[in-house]
Amino acid sequence: MEQKKVDRTKSGSQKLGQLILLLGRLEKHPHTFGEAGPLTPSEIHTIDAIGMERGVLMSELANRLRVTKGAVTQIIVRLEDKNLVERTPNPTDSRSVIVSLTEKGKSAFRAHEEVHLHFYRELSSQLDEQEIxxxxxxxxxxxxxxxK
Amino acid sequence: MEQKKVDRTKSGSQKLGQLILLLGRLEKHPHTFGEAGPLTPSEIHTIDAIGMERGVLMSELANRLRVTKGAVTQIIVRLEDKNLVERTPNPTDSRSVIVSLTEKGKSAFRAHEEVHLHFYRELSSQLDEQEIxxxxxxxxxxxxxxxK
DNA sequence: CCTATTTAGTTTAGTTTATAAACAAAATCA
DNA sequence: TGATTTTGTTTATAAACTAAACTAAATAGG
Structure with missing residues (x-):
């Protein structure tokens, strides 16, 4: 009985380990979303963090992405070159910059969201109500x- | 009813999205395992892929890690410098190299495994039998x- | 009202982790 | 035997970061 419990923990932990492995691989290579060309993982991740609503400050973006301000500057420059985001000066504080998605950026956001929804729909079609x-x-x- | 189902898909997909995000962050920073000093994610990942059993060929390791042979050469050099792995010539084919864990490497492997087990135990303590x-x-x- | 400090963002140099391409040496095929 | 394949290394390069030095704007306190 005790032995059985230990084994269960081990196999469960291994399954979870495999899941982590596969999820890591999933978001590791460039992929095309919407009208945008192929985007690297960190590019689509950044677009996701900016979101569809009003713009975000660079520092807020650094917080959301858990990277340094310097890293954000670099990736935003790249996304701006690709016409996926826009930088506008903040009218109430001229030190800061508001970043927002262009139409092309929004189309990438929605396409990415759709991939997630489609994936989840596929998965949950294989489960019953209670399991979900x-x-x-x-x-x-x-x-x-x-x-934690 | 239909609306409810759509919302469920959306919220479920978002939860799964957050999980992917958090898991990505988890394995993103160096961590100390066993007698080994701090190891980067790819270092402990490589140690994990080598495993406790008999040694592995470089090419097999490249397959398991899904990276190029060149990437494996580089990381194995680093792990060798840290005395976590050993390279021995293959007696039956002198082109190939057998990589295996040193005692220090094995201690890192076990410590990493223990982290996973502990995590899973903690999680499953909050769930009942059926839920697990x-x-x-x-x-x-x-x-x-x-x-796929 | 200045000066001193804090805050927002950029720039630069360096690291880590990977790829791709060119290569050398050994094994295998025909 | 000679051509080809396989195994692993080397090298040059790229992406995605960090840390530290920096500029410019805002704010706090004497």
Whole structure:
């Protein structure tokens, strides 16, 4: 009985390990989203962090992405060159810069979102109502657990 | 009813998205394992891929890690400098090289495994038997789904 | 009202992790 | 045997970061 429990922990942990491995690989290579050409993982990740609503300050973006301000400057320059984001001066504080998505950037955002939705739909089509509910609950606990 | 289903997909997909985000962050910074000093994600990942059993050929390692042979050469040089792996000539084919963990490397492997086990134990302590079972089943389906 | 400090963002130099292409040496095929 | 394939290394390059030095604007306090 005790032995069985230990084995279960080991196999469960290995499954989770494999999941982490596969998820890491997933977001590791460039991919084309919407009207935008191929985007690297960090490019689409940045577009995702900017979001569809109003613009974001560079420093806020650095917080969201958990990188330095210098890293944000670099990637935003690249995204600006590709016409995916816009930089506008902040009218209420001329030190800061507001970053927002262009139409092309928004189309990449939506295409990326759609990929996620499609993936989730495919997955949940293989589960019943109760399984989906428990799965989501577990993901949530896992997330809370990871935030420490 | 239909609306409800759409919303469920969206929120579920977002939860999964957050999980991917957090897992990506988790394995992004160096960490100390066992007797080895701080190891970068790709260093511990490589140690994990070599494993505790008999040695592995460089090319097999490249396959497991899904990187080029050149990348493997580079990381193995670094791990060798840190005395975590050993290179021995293959007696049956003198083109190839067998890579295996040193005692220090094995201690890093075990410490890393222990981190995963501990994490999984913590997580599953918050779930009941039925939830764990369904969760593992879902992870498995997710993995299968990701391998395409 | 200045000066001193803080805040926002940029620039630069260097690191890590990877690729791709050219290569050398050994094994295998025909 | 000679041509080809396989195994691994080397080298030059790129992406994605960090850390530190910097500029310019805002703010706090004497």
């Amino acid at each position: 509910e428990i799965f989501e609950k577990c993901i949530e606990k896992l997330c809370i657990h990871l935030q | 079972e369904i969760f593992e089943k879902c992870i498995e389906k997710l993995c299968i789904h990701l391998q």
